[in-house]
Amino acid sequence: MSALEVREVYELAELALVNALFEEIWGTAPGASPMGTEQMRALSHAGNYVAGAFADGRLVGASVAFFAAPVGRTLHSHVTGALPGHAAGLPLKRHQRDWSLARGLSRITWTYDPLVRRNAHFNLAKLGARPVEYLTGFYGQIDDAINGGDDTDRTLVAWALDGPGPMASPPPVRVPAGAVTALSVQDGLPVVGRLDAPALLVEVPPDIEALRRTDPGAAKAWRLAMREVLGGLLAEGARVTGFHGRTSYVVTREPAA
Template identity: 90%
Template sequence: MSTLQVREVRELTELAAVDALFERIWGTAPGASPMGAEQMRALSHAGNYVAGAFADGRLVGASVAFFAAPIGQTLHSHVTGALPGYAAGLALKRHQRDWALARGLSRITWTYDPLVRRNAHFNLAKLGARPVEYLTRFYGRLDDSINGGDDTDRALVAWELTGPGPAAVPPPARVPADAVTALSVRDGLPVVGRLDSPALLVDVPPDIEALRRTDPGAAKAWRLAMREVLGGLLAEGARVTGFHDRTSYVVIRESDDLMPDT
């Protein structure tokens, strides 16, 4: 088994290697990675977070984050990418959490595509982060191999660092007994169901990245349905409380009628 080490990277040669790794992961043309070496050099020199994960000395993952509002409380993790098979993503998040806590921060935020199941499971189930905002067309259109020219709707998640760290075996998400399915998968397509329940399940397609390559029309239908359902619920003030069975967001709508006695 490879020995994994996570540490900050600052030198141009290593930053260039991070740039090349991001190009490989995102499938972009040379010079078009999500974060270039020059930008990372400036961020690192200014005291922000740029780290790499190394398996037996080979770069297999990296993450870039910068201080964000509220100043003194929040770190925003802009880019994290890792090759499969090394558990580098989780190791980077653990390192990032320790780095932030050592600087007196209490929260890390980042965005992710809410249609990607593995990312939703990782962020919500393994780390315990929670979506707090739905951002429509946040980066415009990206024509890399991951986004496939689709609208870049994103969920902004917040990871509160005052709670427990990442769980090796996370407990299953609690699904209320009265939960109804607000968005489901039928023959590969999204089906919008009831939205008036206090507890809802919002399904995620099995493989949106493959769908973008093989059926762009179906992928667009999923984007619009997720925007309507999950985006609409978050805009109303509903809370995502977990990710159930690697397939569904658990969403709780707060009722104005459920007020405490005074």
């Protein structure tokens, strides 16, 4: 694996490469990238974050973020994508973290699809970010290679920058004694269990992106179940404390006063 160089990008030619990379990753038509060249040019010129990861001079990953509320404390990371085989995700997040700390910021936020296991593990276990809100249909319906026309429910996570930073090999997540399974996978479908326990496990399907292609009905069932269970728990004030075994959210309720 080639050594990566992660750096900010400013010039139109390189921003056009980022746009083309996003089109490739998201499988969109030309001109339908989740972040276009002109938008990135404006954001970068205004002092926001646009960075690329390069392997032997070839762009293999990129991230775009902008300042957000609370003003002076937060960066919102809007789009991050990387080609497989280069392990660019963690170096990009390290670079974004260092960039934010150098500007006096204390947290980074972003959204992700709570049904994607690898993203949940990366965001919660490797980075230490924590979900703070469940957003139903946040972007409307997007018919690209990743979203497949599914409802775009998203989890908003916050990454506190005063922690230890990203870890390539995070320690196992502690599951509280007596935790019950609130959502599980059975024959590929979601099964809702108890939701009233102090500690709960919310399982994620093994490969929701493949399921959207092979069984859209099952994918829709998972979207609705995750919305009901994880979305409902977060709305009630429960906290996600980690992602266990690359399969399940660990959710806890604060004891009653």
